[in-house]
Amino acid sequence: MELFKNTNFDFLGKKWPFIIASLILTGAGLVSLVARGGPRYGIDFRGGALVYVKFAEKPMPDRVRAALASKIPGGGAPEVVEVQGTNELIIGTEIQDEKTLAVTRQAIVDTLAKEFGQSAGQRLDINNAGAGAVADRLRDTLQRSGASISEQQLQDLSKAITKFRDTPPQSGLIRNFEQLSGVPGVTAPVLAALNQEFYAAPYAIRNVELVGAKIGADLRRQAIYVVLSALGGMLIYIAFRFEWIYGVAAVLAVFHDTIITIGLFSLFDMEISLTVVAALLTLVGYSMNDTIVVFDRIRENLKLLRREKLEKLINISVNQTLSRTLLTSGLTFLTALSLFLFGGPVLKGFSFALVVGIIVGTYSSIFIASPILVLWQDFVEKRKGTASAVAAGAVRRRS
Numbered sequence: 018m019e020l021f022k023n024t025n026f027d028f029l030g031k032k033w034p035f036i037i038a039s040l041i042l043t044g045a046g047l048v049s050l051v052a053r054g055g056p057r058y059g060i061d062f063r064g065g066a067l068v069y070v071k072f073a074e075k076p077m078p079d080r081v082r083a084a085l086a087s088k089i090p091g092g093g094a095p096e097v098v099e100v101q102g103t104n105e106l107i108i109g110t111e112i113q114d115e116k117t118l119a120v121t122r123q124a125i126v127d128t129l130a131k132e133f134g135q136s137a138g139q140r141l142d143i144n145n146a147g148a149g150a151v152a153d154r155l156r157d158t159l160q161r162s163g164a165s166i167s168e169q170q171l172q173d174l175s176k177a178i179t180k181f182r183d184t185p186p187q188s189g190l191i192r193n194f195e196q197l198s199g200v201p202g203v204t205a206p207v208l209a210a211l212n213q214e215f216y217a218a219p220y221a222i223r224n225v226e227l228v229g230a231k232i233g234a235d236l237r238r239q240a241i242y243v244v245l246s247a248l249g250g251m252l253i254y255i256a257f258r259f260e261w262i263y264g265v266a267a268v269l270a271v272f273h274d275t276i277i278t279i280g281l282f283s284l285f286d287m288e289i290s291l292t293v294v295a296a297l298l299t300l301v302g303y304s305m306n307d308t309i310v311v312f313d314r315i316r317e318n319l320k321l322l323r324r325e326k327l328e329k330l331i332n333i334s335v336n337q338t339l340s341r342t343l344l345t346s347g348l349t350f351l352t353a354l355s356l357f358l359f360g361g362p363v364l365k366g367f368s369f370a371l372v373v374g375i376i377v378g379t380y381s382s383i384f385i386a387s388p389i390l391v392l393w394q395d396f397v398e399k400r401k402g403t404a405s406a407v408a409a410g411a412v413r414r415r416s
Contacts, residue, residue, distance in 0.1 A: 024336045028383050029328050029391065035384035039273060039377075046280010053283055059290030059366075060096075060109045060228060062237040066121045067226040068108040070129065071189050073219040076106045084132040085110075088124045095125075101361030105223070122225055133220050140214055143191055144182065144221040151175040151215075158210040174202040189221035240294045247298060248272060251305050259312055262393050267308045270386035274304050274378045281373055282366075292367040300374025303349070307342060308382040314338050315390070327394050331387045346379045 050056060060067055070076075078097045085095045089110050096109040110121055130142065141154050152175035159166055166174070181200045182191050194211045197203050203211075228236075248268050255264035275297060282289055314334040322330050353375060356368035 022340075024339055026332070026336055026339070028332055028335050029388060030332075032384045032388050035380055036388070039277065039381070039385065042277045043273070043280060046277060046283055049280060049283040056279060056283055056289045057286060058237060059288040059293075060111065061291045062234075062240070062289070063111050064228050064234070065109060065111045066125065067228075068122070068125050068222060069224040069226075070106045070108060071221050071223050072104045072106070072133075073190055073192060075104055076220075078106060080132070081106060081108065081129075084128050085125065088128045089121060098362045100363060107363070122227065126222060129220060129222070130218070133218060140216045142218045143178075143194075143211070143215040144189065144218050146179075146215075148172075148175045148179045151178055154214045155207070155210055158214050159206060162206050162210065164204075164206040164210075170202065174207065177201055178203070189223050190219075191217050193217065236291065240291070243294070244275065244297060244301065247301050251301075255309065255312075259316060262390065263312050266386040266389035266393075267305060267312065269389060270308055270381040271301050271304050271378075273385055274300060274374055274381050277377050278370055278373045282370070285369075287366055287369065290366055292364070293370050296367045296370035296374070300371060300378055304374065304378030304381065307346070307378060308386050310341065311335060311338055311382050311387065315387075328391050331391065335383050335387065342379060342382075346375055350375045 070081075076099060078099050082095060082097045085097070085108065089095055096107075098107045098109070099105075100107060108125055110125070126145075130145075141150060143151070146154075152171050155175065156171060159171070177200050178197060181187065181197065183189055187196070191197065194208060194215070194217070197211065198208065248271060251271070252264045252268045255267050278297065278300065279289070282293070311334060314337055315331055318325075318330050318334050318337075322333065325333070350372065353368055353371035356364050357372050360368050
């Protein structure tokens with residue numbers, strides 16, 4: 018399938034508007050990065066706590082954010098993100114050192130209990146209690162009621178209750194104790210004890226992820242090494258497959274794509290997380306592949322169109338690959354755009370990097386990498402001309 022046939026667009030003749038746009042975007046991004054003291058790293062790289070909370074009803078992120086504002090150690094403002102299409106929130110907060118990890122987690126747990134828990138006196142929250150705590154609370158109550166139950170039966174009962182709570186469709190939330198009537202071992206005395214000693218909070222802490230500051234710094238350093246290693250490996254590969262100047266042009270184009278993408282993250286005050294690094298590596302490979310396709314056609318045409326000037330030959334090559342470029346880039350762009358629009362906040366950084374990277378990577382293959390080849394050839398020819406002129410002058414002086 019071809020979108021365009023026998024096109025003859027003068028791409029290199031229109032290169033300067035794109036080069037100027039790239040310089041403006043790159044400059045604005047670098048200024049923003051310097052002004053902000055570097056990229057805005059996510060908790061994956063800074064170190065901190067991520068708490069995943071499921072609510073019985075649609076959550077109110079502003080209420081959670083306000084409740085936690087003064088409770089986090091060190092006064093750090095929490096990040097509260099709503100998971101689109103669910104009743105879940107992701108609460109993230111930065112930590113200053115390893116010692117504050119447990120304190121931060123407990124502060125979030127206690128604040129949620131105070132803000133959303135019922136006024137239940139000394140009763141235990143069934144939705145946020147472990148199997149051991151459930152067994153300990155039931156033990157004395159069942160013994161006082163005269164229920165005949167062994168310690169092993171009690172442990173099995175508490176595990177069955179928490180397992181039922183954590184599996185779909187409950188997925189962590191028991192709304193009333195009648196739901197437990199079908200659980201093995203839950204008899205009338207057990208139900209009575211549950212109603213007496215427990216209550217069901219309208220939320221459940223589904224998972225807690227803790228990342229130490231030292232681990233975050235290591236991840237940040239490794240992410241930089243991974244990106245630079247990918248660029249270095251591609252430079253070596255292209256230098257062997259084509260010529261070294263082709264490798265330099267391709268790597269500069271990909272480096273240009275990466276810098277602009279990171280700069281836009283800074284300009285829009287978006288976090289760079291591990292998923293964003295994955296997106297950056299994806300667009301590095303995607304942009305490089307697009308550039309290699311164009312370069313491969315240029316190499317073929319150098320053998321077929323030896324008398325053509327390089328600039329015209331590059332224009333011919335780009336026109337010949339135009340249909341393929343628009344098909345692959347266009348379809349990939351639509352997929353990434355769908356993720357950005359409908360993927361929710363969890364995928365926003367990842368999809369934004371892909372959307373920007375596909376746009377910038379597509380035009381950099383044409384308007385950044387290709388002009389570098391022309392500029393290099395002009396430089397080489399100018400040096401040859403200068404050297405020939407010097408040699409001719411020397412000959413005339415000797416004669």
